[in-house]
Amino acid sequence: MPRTKEDDARPVRGKAATINDIARLAGVSKKTVSRIINRSPLVRADTRDKVETLMREVGYVPDPMARGLAFRRSFLIGMIYDNPTAQYIVDIQYGALDALRDSGFELVVHPCDSRSPNYVDGVRRFVQQQKLHGVMLVPRVSEDQALADMLDDVGCRYARIAAVALDAPDRIVVTHDRDGAAEVADYLQSLGHREVAMITGPAAYRSAIERTHGFVGALQRRGIELPPSRLVEAGYTFESGVAAAEKLLGAKKRPTAIFCGNDEMAAGVYRVALRTGIQIPKQLSVVGYDDSPLASRLWPPLTSVRRDTRDTGRMAAAMLLQTDGAPRPLSSVRPHLVIRDSCQPPA
Incomplete structure (x- = not known):
């Protein structure tokens, strides 16, 4: 079957199409194709549709390096x-x-x-x-x-x-991390908890500062003071959560609820509670932050602050x-x- 002019304009099989191929096939200038690729408003809608359809048909993908140059x-x-x-x-x-x-x-x-x-x-x-x-x-x-x-x-x-x-x-x-932590304080107080503790993130993180201030401030507004011994800094990791939980749960008077600055540290609290025979939530309530997939995989499933990451x-x-x-x-x-x-x- 004889080749047509359109066949001659199409790229050779096995060879990637170029912007020049697209311009020839569409009957427009290379500059017009470039404008369409870069979403310029200076191109008529029918021309844009024609060129974009053609690019899809021949599998043309703009070279990001060439565009960058x-x-x-x-x-x-x-x-x-x-x-x-x-x-x-x-x-x-x-x-x-x-x-x-x-x-x-x-x-x-x-x-x-x-x-x-x-x-x-x-x-x-x-x-x-x-x-x-x-x-x-x-x-x-x-x-x-x-x-x-x-x-x-x-x-x-x-x-x-x-x-x-x-x-x-x-x-x-x-x-708005402060608001999320304040909601945790309100929830725990509504359940009747007054002997509460918090495992915070690193003091160098603004998120840790905001969550701590939000939680402590909301408790104070409800007449609950959080003593320094019940405020333990950790590193937003599972291992640091374990270490902080050992300190809190090994105290002579344990808290009845612990709020953790993220779900990884809350999982550390679960580990220590299981090892020491403390039942969650019967003997200890735990709340996390982030509502990561981990929260619903723990047993019992973890109450946590959701932020749509x-x-x-x-x-x-x-x-x-x-x-x-x-x-x-x-x-x-x-x-x-x-x-x-x-x-x-x-x-």
């Missing part, structure tokens, strides 16, 4: 984190990928050690080498003003995730894609308590 920047969003809770990081990534889907942007992650004296310089090198379009800052690094100032200096956009509003509304997603990541990534410069309201993710079977009135 053309625009003098990459089509990469960075995610910078120093956080010991693996599930939290995974959920943030899933949310970011939700926002970036079909946008032409890709996500690259950069774990770091915020305790290192030169970690800001390391982040600077990462941002400049990758020519990032923008970066997401995850707690705890999101709380570091020196890091935010450095990103401003190099002209890199950023979106911070933090417990309080540390920046302008177009640069931050607020998680995936939605938080989605909002932060979407913030970096906004280019119109219009004023934005403050982005918030509100926590709320999910009640399961780990709490009951004190015996």
Whole structure:
């Protein structure tokens, strides 16, 4: 069967289509195809539909490196984190990928050690080498003003995730950790608990500070004072939760309820209670924070404060894609308590 002009214009089998192939097949200029790829509003709807249909038919995928060279920047969003809770990081990534889907942007992650004296310089090198379009800052690094100032200096956009509003509304997603912890205090008091304790996260984390203040403050408003011996700092890890629980449950007078700054530490409390023969919730009520998948897998299922971590990541990534410069309201993710079977009135 003789080849047609259209056949001649199509890419050779086994060879990836190029932007020039798409322009020839669609009968438009290369510049028009480029505008469609980059979602320019300067293209008629019928032309856009025609070209996008053609790209799907021939399996054309824009080269992000080539696009980056053309625009003098990459089509990469960075995610910078120093956080010991693996599930939290995974959920943030899933949310970011939700926002970036079909946008032409890709996500690259950069774990770091915020305790290192030169970690800001390391982040600077990462941002400049990758020519990032923008970066997401995850707690705890999101709380570091020196890091935010450095990103401003190099002209890199950023979106911070933090417990309080540390920046302008177009640069931050607020998680309101103090409110979530206060709800826990109100719930435990409503059950009749007065001998309560808290295992906090590291004092260097703003989330730990906010959760502690929220919990202690709400108890005080209800006439319950939390003595220093009932406030134990840990590291947001299972192992640190075990160590803190051993201290609290080994005391001469045990608390009847323990609020943990995250679910990993609450699992540590479960371990110590099981080992020492303390029944949850009959003899000890336990509450976590994050409502991670772990919370519903523990037995009895753990009452925990839910914050939509995936939605938080989605909002932060979407913030970096906004280019119109219009004023934005403050982005918030509100926590709320999910009640399961780990709490009951004190015996």
